[in-house]
Amino acid sequence: MSDSTVKSTEEKSLNFIEQIIEEDLRAGKHDGRVLTRFPPEPNGYLHIGHAKSICLNFGVAQKYGGATNLRFDDTNPVTEDTEYVESIKNDVQWLGFQWANEFYASDYFDQLYEFALQLIQKGLAYVDDSTSEEMATLKGTPTEAGTNSPYRSRSIEENLDLFTRMKNGEFAEGSRTLRAKIDMASPNMLMRDPILYRIKFAHHHRTGDKWCIYPMYDFAHGQSDSIEKITHSVCTLEFVPHRELYDWCIENLAIFPSKQYEFSRLNLTYTVMSKRKLLKLVNEQHVNGWDDPRMPTLSGMRRRGYTPEAIREFCERAGVTKNSQLIDISLLEFCVRDHLNKIAQRRMVVFDPLKVVITNYPEGQTEMCQSENNPEDLEGSGTRTMPFSREIYVEQEDFMENPPKKYFRLAPGQMVRLKSAYIIRCDEAIKDADGQVVELHCSYIENSKSGNDTSGINVKGTLHWVSVAEAVAIEVRQYDRLFKVEDPSSEEGDFKDYLNPDSLTVVTAYAEPALANATLEDKFQFMRKGYFCLDSDSSTDKLVFNRTVGLKDTWQKEANK
C-alpha cells in the first residue's frame, strides 16, 4: 500500500466535542442517544459565527445518529420578535439542516414557574425587594464576598405568597425579583444569589400578555435542555461561568441531567461579529440592511452568492476548539471559489469597454460562436452560443500601447485569441484629441475559429469579449472588505472609524445576451473577472449583479513588480 493510500484511508481526527460524545457512547450513557439543540434568541439575524454552531450541533447529531432541536430562547420579550424567528428558520434550512422539533423556551413558562415554586418550597429561592442598585452593592466584587440581602431570610410561606402575587401582576416592574439562595461569597459572581425571575409588563411575541414575570436565561436554558432531554448542550465559551449554575438548577430540581460543553466562537478578519455592532451598522446605514452582501450575516452571504456548501466546508475547516480564532477571510473565499468553480456557468462580460473594429470582417455580418458553460463540468452543463460581429468590446486593461514583458494581451502588432471565436491581430490604436485610445482596429485570422482552427498560430493570451450590437448593459456591484483593518474590534476608538469607504463600487458592464435569462438561483463566473449572481434589486429593464468573489489574479501581482 502506498503512502498516499494510507493517508486517504486514515480517519480524520475527532474534535473534542466528538471525543466526548464517543466516550459517552462507549460508556452507554443515555442508551446511546444523542440529542443536541441550536438555541438562538430571536432578536437578530444569524451570522457566520452562528453557522459554526449550527454545523457543529446538527453535524454531530447527524454523525452519531441523533437529532437536533431548534429552540428559540425567547425569555426577554422586550428585544424579541417574530420577524427574527422567521429569518432564523429560513437561514438554518438554507444552510442545509432540518430540526427534529421547533421549540420555544416560552413553551415551558408554566413548567418553569412550577420549578420556581419547587425551589421556594425547598428553601432555595426567595423574593427580594431590593432595587437593582442595592443588589449591585450587596453583590460584592470578585475579590470581596457579597452580603446577604435583608430579604433573604423570608419564610417559605411569605415567598410563596409574594411570588404568586408577582405572577398575578400585583407589583410594579422592577420592584421585586425571585432569587436563588446559593452563596453570596462564591468566587463565581453568577452564584451570588442569581436572579431567577423578573417582572416585565411586556407583550411577548408568543405568549402575549399571559405573563408579567419572565425567567432569566439561567433559569430557562438548562431546564429547557433538561425538559427536552438534550444530551449534549453545546454553546460558546462565554457561558463557561454559567455552567455551575446550570448544574445547580438541574441538581436541585432533580431533573434530567443535560450537560453543557463550550467551544470558542468564530471571528473573521476584516469584519465584526457582535450583534450589537452589526445592528449599529444597519441602523446607522453604513450598510443597506441585514442582508447587505457585505455583512457577515447568512442572509448577506446568501445574497452575495456564497453557497451553503461553501459555508459548511468553511466551518468544517475552521475546526472546533477552545482557542480563540480570528480566521483569515481568505479561507472562506477559498471555499467559496472552490465550490463555485465547479458549479458556476461561464459568461463573458466586459466591465470597462474598449471598442474593437475587425476591419477585415464583413460589415453587417453576424455569426454564432459556441462556448462551453463550464469547463469543469463539460457534459453536465452543455454549451451556449453568442454572436460575433465586426464590432466588439474588450476590456480597456487588455490593451497597452507600450506593454511590459510577459503582457500577453493586445498591443500594436500583437495577437490574441478571442475566447471561443477567432485570433485577432491589433493593427492600429485610434486616439482622441487628448491622446486617449478610444478604439482599436484589428484583423481576424479567418481559419482560426475555435473548434476548427487550422491556422497553426499559437497565442499566449485569450480575452473575453462581447459583440457591441447585442451587448446587454447590466449593473454590477463589486464588494470589497467592509473594514480596512483585520480586527476592527481590537483597534483604538470606535470600530466604525475603520470602515472601508470603498467597500462597494457600482459599474455598468456589457454582457453577452445569454446572461439576460439569469435567475436569482444561478451562479455565474464572468470569465477572467470573478463569480457573480443576480441581485434581488433587478427588474425586467435593469439587471443587477453582485460580485460574490473575484478570481485569483496572479497577473496583478506580476504587473505590480
Added chain:
RNA sequence: UGGUGGAUGGUGUAAUGGUAACACAGAAGAUUUUGGUUCUUUUAUUCAGGGUUCGAGUCCUUGUCCGCCAACCA
C-alpha cells in the same frame, strides 16, 4: 485584582508521552482557448524558565501574555 478558559508556522487545525503534520495564505515552476482550474516544488511552527522521563507540544511547577465573568441581556 478573585474566579475561569486559552497559548503549536502569517492564519486555522492535527499530533491523546515516541519522526511536529494538514489546509489556507506566500514563493517558484509546468499545463491551460479564463494570467482561472489542475499539477509539481517550496518558505515558515510548539509563549518563557525550571522539573519528571530513555524520550515532553503533550505530564508537574513557576511566570508571561490573551479572552471571558461583577446586566432585573442571552
